[in-house]
Amino acid sequence: MALKRSDVVITRPCSMDVYRRYRATALGWGFLPEPDRRGLPPDEEMMRDVDEAHRCGVKFQGRVELDADWMGMIDFDSNFMESTVRDLNDRPAITWWEHRYKGHPPYFFCTNAPAYRHYLLYQLRRVMQAGTDWLMIDSAIPTIASLNARYGGCFCQHCMSGFRDFLRENLSAADLRTWEIADLESFNYREYLLARGYSDERYRAEILAFPPVIPLAGEYFDYQWKEVNSLFRAFKRYAQEFGDDVPMSSNSPFYWAEFMYAVDAHDFYTNEMQYLPPEDDILPADPVYTFKLADALGRLLAITGVPRAFEPCRLNDRPGHIRLWIAQAYAHGHVFMAPDKMWTLRFAGEPDRWYHSKPGDYEPIYHFIRDYPELFDGYESFAAVALIFSNQAVRQYLGDRLSGGHLGGQNRSAPRTDLAEACFALSRANLPFCIIVAGDDWVDDRLLAADLSPYRAMLRFEPSFLSVDQETKLRTAGDRLITWSGNDEMFDRLGRHVQVLGAENINVQLRHKPGRADAPLIVHLLNSNYDLDTDQFSLVRDVQVEIAKEALDRSFSRATMYAPGLAPRAIDCRVRGSRTVVAVPELDMWAIIKLE
Secondary structure: OOOOOOOOEEOOOOOHHHHHHHOOOEEOOOOOOOOOOOOOOOHHHHHHHHHHHHHOOOEEEEEEEOOOOHHHHHHHOOOHHHHEOEEOOOOEOEOOOOOOEOOEOOEOEOOOOHHHHHHHHHHHHHHHHOOOOEEEEEOOOOHHHHOOOOOOEOOOHHHHHHHHHHHHHHOOHHHHHHOOOOOHHHOOHHHHHHHOOOOHHHHHHHOOOOOOOOOOHHHHHHHHHHHHHHHHHHHHHHHHHHOOOOOEEEOOOOOOHHHOOOHHHOOEEEEEEOOOOOOOOOOOOHHHHHHHHHHHOOOEEEEEEOHHHHHHHHHOOOHHHHHHHHHHHHHOOOEEOEOOEEEEEOOOOOOOEEEEOOOOOOHHHHHHHHHOHHHOOOOEEOOOEEEEEEHHHHHHHHHHHHHHOOOOOOOOOOOOOHHHHHHHHHHHOOOOEEEEEEOOOOOOOOOOOOOOOOOOEEEEOOOOOOOHHHHHHHHOOHHHEEEOOOOHHHHHHHOOOEEEEOOOOEEEEEEEOOOOOOOOEEEEEEEOOEEOOOOEEOOEEEEEEEEEHHHHOOOOOOEEEEEOOEEEEEEOEEEEOOEEEEEEEEEOOEEEEEEO
């Protein structure tokens, strides 16, 4: 069984006491390859970790590493340099890790290199043979991610050979003449670019341009995209040899076009997200976009902060603020992993830095989730408004940022497209929305087959970057089709389906069971009236939540309130005109209202 919305996930292997203290149901990052390793870690250690987790009723997710275990590749293959990512000058690409191993820097290995693929599948086999339940592909930023300004590649011999085969299958004789390729059998893309005056610096400056400006760059991206999709599907197939149905996830920032690969091979995602300290962002904005895009892809997230997100927490202990991160994720139908022990920073020659929680910081909020799984499992976000995601628009956005010094790579923040800004604005306005993916030759289209009738409005963006068929489909929405402007007039036209009276800074998330008119409506209330000095949330009283009948074509007459640390209790709920009005006597950080 794959991830559930009510699961409690521990980030890394820990003691049985910690599993039990959180009432954990799953483990996210199993088998961490330590930076001071001497040889490959023993399988017996893996098996012991799995056994301890299973004795606590915890599903164990084993891990295949694509960047942190670069040392393992050095140990595994004496000819490891043949598998490194290469830039246009044939220099090996170096990743972001600070340390060295056996005299070598942290190389970026190419996922198209047969020897490296052999090592990855070797990792997978060892992980699954240890008895793990789930498989996670970690740091899933393979060769396709090196096709940007940061890494300048890949032009290794394996990519050059594979691209030649790709062109043989996809280019016509006329195409060959257009691109001035006289002899495809001896074609080498690196030599081709060098002969046309491209330097490594120029390549890095222009590679993300969209539409492509570098000769054959579009075809080269297509080749790399095809290969990485094939690799992840191979991971999934191989894992099934060790069980009837082994769920697979990856740590992939899929909101960027380059990383939205092989969604069909993923059962869920184990993801890191950029979270900011409360001085900069109390109720996090970027995760909202990530949650909604995951919903659009039909996938759950087990999410946590990137390591650097926990460094301010290590220096200035604020578990109250992190509890809001946790509540926000579950309110959106996803899972925030228990931050019991979090690695934050590593510098060469210095010990790793860690954030350690204190007993009692987070256990109560996770116990609350475990006590009431029926408030989470089986529910989906309700949406009155649908936003259109265009993969082409995101690629264009990345290309446009080249002139601003964009480096690509492992950026875990939502790209600030109009779509992302619309997500943030609608969330702040408590206007329930969803995203529909308008695909392209890379990402499966979900718009053309979508039923648009349930939505009160469809939001499109200019320029749309949509196909003729996609634009035609949107026009079937008639006067419900609205172009994003972000002004008050537009919001008035969208309608005020949810209103909160008596308090500010209250975020509302509605969750329902589609097609089940008899099921309760679940209303999450998040209070971001947070005090930096005390790390506490101001208790607000006598809050009134109003939900328009037109939103769900339903009214409600009975309400039960649930909150961490409190017993469930009935609260006042009545119909007033066309709205259901719920009286919330008091609200701390998070409460859930069940309406019937």
